[in-house]
Amino acid sequence: MAATSNSENGNGNGKYKVIGTRPIRHDGLDKVTGRAVYGIDQNLPGMLYGQTLRSPHPHARIRSIDTTKAEALEGVRAVVTADDFSPAGDDEVISLVEGVFRLTHMRSNILAKDKVLYQGHSVAAVAATNIHIAEEALRLIEVDYEILPYVEDVHEAMREDAPLLHDDLTTEDFGEDTGTKSNIASHTQFKIGDLEKGFGESDVIIEHEFKTASVHQGYIESHNATAEWKTDGQLTVWTSTQGAFGVQKQTAGILGIPVSKVKVVPMEIGGGFGGKIPVYLAPQAALLSKKSGRPVKIIMTRADVFKSTGPTPATYVKVKIGADKTGKFLAAEANFAFAAGAFPGSPVWAGAMCVFSCYSFPNALVDGYDVVLNKPRSAAYRAPGATPVILATETIVDEIAEKLGVDPIEIRLLNAAQEGVRRVDGVVYPVIGCRETLEQAKAHEHYRTPLNGPNQGRGIATGFWVNAGLKSSATAHVNEDGTVNLVEGSTDIGGSRASIAMQFAEVLGLPAEAINPSVGDTSSVGYTELTGGSRVTFATGWAAYEAAQEVKRKMMAKAAMYWEAPEEEVRFEDGIFLHATDADKKLSFKELAGHLKDLGGAVVGSGTVDPDYGSGGSFTTCMADVEVDPDTGKVTILRFTMIQDAGTAIHPSYVEGQMQGGSVQGIGWALNEEYFYSEGRMQNASFLDYRIPTCFDVPMVDTVIVEVPHPGHPFGVRGVGEASIAPPPAAIAIAIYNAVGVRLRELPMRPDRVLAACLEKLAASH
Amino acid sequence: MGKKLYINTTINGEAVEFLCEPRQSLLEIFRDHLGMTGTKEGCNDGNCGACNVIIDGVLMNSCLIFAVEAQDRKIVTIEGLASPQGLHPLQQKFLEHASLQCGICTPGFLVAAKALLDQNPDPTEHEVRHWLAGNLCRCTGYDKIVRAVLDAANVAPNTETSLQSSN
Amino acid sequence: MATVWIPPQMQNLTGGREQVSVEGATVREIIESLEVVHSGIRERLCKGDRLKPTIAVFVDSEVSPLGLRQKVSSESEINFLPAMSGG
Structure with missing residues (x-):
């Protein structure tokens, strides 16, 4: 396991030549000069x-x-x-x-x-x-x-006498249709072990309800x-x-x-973020x-x-966790409802997979409901479904640690998910990096640095996202000057042309700059699923790896042809084609490419993948320091550190970028983003009134990239796009508690809510 | 539909003339009539900064400026930051620091940061964050943008491009 | 024999059992074998010659894109879960 902090210079990781370095992205020039043509252009x-x-x-x-x-x-x-x-x-x-x-x-x-x-x-x-x-x-x-008549609250929409949105909608229960007309579109349930026994043996049991408002992806x-x-x-x-x-x-x-x-x-x-x-x-x-x-x-x-368009569902989440005296978790129960908006399809399945995925729970039950109501159809938003449920679980984990007098990192390490642990949905973890993110947090200077003022607090939380695999394609054409045109099918939202091209370059021993990556349209590249699910660097990078392997094989055949030697006498090492017995015969990739015009036609390589996936995912742990203004309830983020298992970081700068971007989206979700509804109508439909964080609202975001390689990927990539949004609201809620002693269980934790909680606490103490 | 008006202005050091309706924004003229799509439209109501341009040395949201107001002004857009000799130091530092992900807000940030450095060549982090608070970025969390601007401030400014907005 | 984890909402078909061991070299054969013992399972999981689009099969804890055609071994664990994705 390796870890790279963004305060270090981290250029190359010793194992690879291109992977782990920080080249300028290929599409960068066009994007800093205004030349890049976006959809609106x-x-x-x-x-x-x-x-x-x-x-x-x-x-x-x-x-x-x-x-x-x-x-x-x-x-x-x-x-x-x-x-x-x-x-x-x-x-x-x-x-x-x-x-x-x-x-x-x-x-x-x-x-x-x-x-x-x-x-x-x-x-x-x-x-x-x-x-x-x-x-x-x-x-x-x-x-x-x-x-x-309309309905805008998720619990009201679930009632039998609620106005029905669709006269043909009935509840689906894992392949079975109940036949009853309802706004409840589906029910998801996971169960493991014996819940009653688990809670029965618990020394401490904590249960709370949480609510989160709809937030928007907010692409510019x-x-x-x-x-x-x-x-x-x-x-x-x-x-x-x-x-x-x-x-x-x-x-x-x-x-x-x-x-x-x-x-x-x-x-x-x-920008997209699922939207x-x-x-x-x-x-x-x-x-x-x-x-x-x-x-x-x-x-x-x-x-x-x-x-x-696509806000996240507003959510209601109830979580109950039981632990023994040492802090070992024995049982957990979750019940939640997501407001899908006008049509079914909110990520209930994902909430159910994520709610207890950071820890080992021998006994657990999860029930989730997808509910339609009179709001826009919700869409995916970065780690869809994870953030609201992680808020609930992590806040309760913190309360258990406090009650038992256990350090918040130690209780997480004691229970951390790891290889061999069976998740509540029944699958068993392969090698994962959950524990490693916690260990990095414990060792981090941030964790040991004391706070230095009143009304300040620190919170720590861990999060998870499942990560997808899915279909990807790439095709490569070798140019006679030794560069390669690489057409791939994933739209580039955050530097993925670079991370895909770098994996291609690594195979052939070429510099990243020798690859000209472009995104194909539906008639010029093989079928490729969406840019989402933290999958592009993982799966499309893998397709590029396969394309590079084909180019390598074909180039070796061309070298054999050039030397008039049998193919089995050609080797490829460190970017050089070698003759097995004649040491004088060697050709760089560029030299051989220059001879292709005499060797019977172009070299084209393609790769398509549809990898198995699903249980590895990516883990994050974050630390937030806050200061609460006791007069207004306003929360200021003083310091923020995000730690994530990337598997292998292909381009560390863009891995950090994902971690920082997800962190700040999580901060916005935690503190000030919210759809305000009145009489069924959104009241704040502008960037003035729906306020995403500005650079004046946040500090620098420190990052630590943990690398526990994915055992199934040729370079060990896990995908890093989403898991960073999951734990920040929980970390901030915990930090607020440590600052002023109040637990907030509804997002956003806007000033009036924080102030009201503080005043209530003050009144109760008199 | 109103009668079209004839406007004469200077964009990135070159004389430009165009016809516009009184209701058209400067942003609309750039994007739909002059083929200058480097200046981005994010909200069209002055809240995101993606359409930032510098007019007579002052940072503006071009979606909030009527095109007719461009008469006899000197305007700098993202297309005017680089010179034939190379990128503006801000552009170079944005590339080196990986300060963009999707890149849609980048032109606005670059123009806004140039306006800052033109008047305050050595800003503190606080001053950078305060100045850029009118520009929204949803991808980066701002860390790498702020670092790039601070780093660019340490590089000798490109005199040719800074002249365009300071006179 | 492969071990199949029965989703809680389908355990009414297996008399409350959460694990069933059956023979089969592919997911399709596994479902056929389950159907023989616990009638109704195939209808819950499949539509025509495919898994229902809302259902994914995990073999040894990884989603298989091959669905019914996925090969399984006698030591395999099989889970049927909601189909998944990301943002």
């Missing part, structure tokens, strides 16, 4: 501008939509509603990586059919010669709504799509997405056309293009991004 000749009309009501039946006035406005070229969809395949499901969705639900989220289910639900779209005319046209569309680039649907039936979509093939699958399904008729070109993407997996605009732009005969571009307004 796409412009085509004759392009029209689209905009979407959205429901002002949380729940209403659409009696009629009259678009005649809008269509008559000068400059308007097309207006579309749900009537423009083909009904083909209405009973089908589409399997995306973040879940499985009914096609009817996906269609009606793009353009509402009979009912609107949330404020912001789209009902019609317009294309015009400029954006201002499109916006004027929206005001001319007349929609006759019959207002229906709004959703966008540009579509051109030509008269030959071929549709091209340019968009900012976490996965071009996912957009292709969704768009084709929603429009009822074959995937071969849809080409998706992934543009540079301005750019679902499509919102591509089918609208496509229908508008078909009707107008022109390319159509839609950029969603920022207010609509908040009101209509």
Whole structure:
């Protein structure tokens, strides 16, 4: 196990030549000069501008939509509603990586059919010669709504007498349909051991309820799509997405056309964090293009991004943990409900997998419910489902440690998940790095440095994310100057071109700069799943590794041809092709590439993978120092350290970047991000009122990269994108308790809540 | 639709003329009419800083400026930071420090940081954080951005580009 | 024989047993064997010739992308879990 702090210089890890170094990313120049072309930057000749009309009501039946006035406005070229969809395949499901969705639900989220289910639900779209005319046209569309009762609280939505959103929704219970109409879309249950026995033997049992508000992924680039649907039936979509093939699958399904008729070109993407997996605009732009005969571009307004796209579910979580006198955990029980929004599909399964995954619990039971209500359909957000449940478990672990007088790191080490431990979902851990992150925390200077003021406190928490594998593809072409063009299928949101190219380069002994990586569209690269699930460096890097192996084999054959020697006499060592017996015969990769024109054609290598995955995951431990203002309740983060097991860090700077970004998103979730609802309507749909952390709100984020290599990956990569968001809210809640003695169990821990808790404590002490 | 107005302005040291409607923002003109998509649109309501430009030496959100207000101004955009001789020190340091992930906020941060260094060549970390608080980044957690700006401040400024905004 | 962990919501089909040992060289054969002993299991897990899209099979603690075609050994542990993903 190795550990690299970002205060160290860490350049190379001794084992590899390229992996572990910090080259300038290949797409960096274009991104610091403004040349990089993002989805919002796409412009085509004759392009029209689209905009979407959205429901002002949380729940209403659409009696009629009259678009005649809008269509008559000068400059308007097309207006579309749900009537423009083909009904083909209405009973089908589409399997995306973040879940499985009914096609009817996906269609009606793009353009509402009979009912609107949330404020912001789209009902019609317009294309015009400029954006201002499109916006004027929206005001001319007349929609006759019959207002229906709505439900916005997850517990109210679960009641039998709650207003039902869907008249065909019944509860699914692991493959079995209960047949009862309900807003509860599904129930997930995991069970291990004997819960009653475990709690019976416990010396201390602590149980609490927790709530978290919906938060938004908050990417800085709004959703966008540009579509051109030509008269030959071929549709091209340019968009900012976490996965071009996912957009292709969704768009084709929603429009009822074959995937071969849809080409998706992934543009540079301005953030995603899970929110750019679902499509919102591509089918609208496509229908508008078909009707107008022109390319159509839609950029969603920022207010609509908040009101209509993927927040996390608001959650209710109840956790109970029992331990013996030494702090050994004996039993755990969790019961939670996630507010999926208007359509089913919140990450209940993930919450259930993550809630107890950091520790060994011999006896445990988890029940989770996916509940629909009148809010936008929720979407994945970095380690979806993990953060709210980790908040609950870690806060209770801290309370048990306090009650027993055990050090908070020691109690975690005593119970830490490790190889051979069976998780509550039944699977058994392989080699993992949970314990190692805790040991690094214990050894860290941060943990030993005393706080130096009143109202200050330190909190520590551990988190987990499962990490995905899934399909990835890459194709490489060797150039005659010894460089290689590498086309891969993962859109690059945080430097993954570099981390993929570096794994390719490592195999061939080439410098990272000799690789020209690019992201292919759906017609130029093999099927590749989304950029998400912490999977890109793991799986697409692996595909690049396989492509490099094929290039290596083919280049060795070319060397044999060049030397007119049998292939088995060629070796490849340290980037040099060698003849087995004739020491004078050696060729660098570059030299051999220069001879390819005389050796019978180009060298192309490709790799596709679909690795097994699922139980290793990535662990994080973080430490937060806070100061609470006793007069206002405002919490200031004084210091923050994030420790994560990366398996192997390919490009340490971008590993640190993931850890720091996840940390600050976790800080925002903990302290000030929240959807405010009143009468079913979001009240803070702007970056002014929905306030993500600014650089003035946070300190530097120290990082420690732990490296416990993944035993299944050629370079030991685990994937680091998500687990860093899981523990910060818990660490901050614990730090607040250690600062001012109050336990907060609802996110965000905004000043009024902290102050109210402090005043309550003060009143109780008198 | 209003009558179009003729505007004459200077962008990155070059005279530029365009026609615009009174309701169009400077950002819209850059992106939809001048083909200058380096300046990004993040919110269109002045809260994210992705569209930052420097107008007569002052940092502005171009989404909040009407295009007609550009008349006779001197504007610096992200496209004007690098010179044919090379990158601005801020751009170089952003690359070296891995200060960008998705990169959509990067042009705004670079322009904002340039405006800071133009008037305060040796800022403290606190001053950098205070100045850049109008620019949102959702990917990086800001650590590597702040380090890059502090590091760039130690490098001799590129006189050619700093002239463009200081006069 | 391979060991199958029965999800708690399906233990009504196995008389409350959480583990069942059955013969089979693939996940498909395992499910066939389970079906012989505990009728109804196949309908819960499969739709047509595939696992239901909401269900994933873990063999020896790793998700198998091959589903019913995944080979298993006599020492294998098999878990059926909700299909998973990330953000």
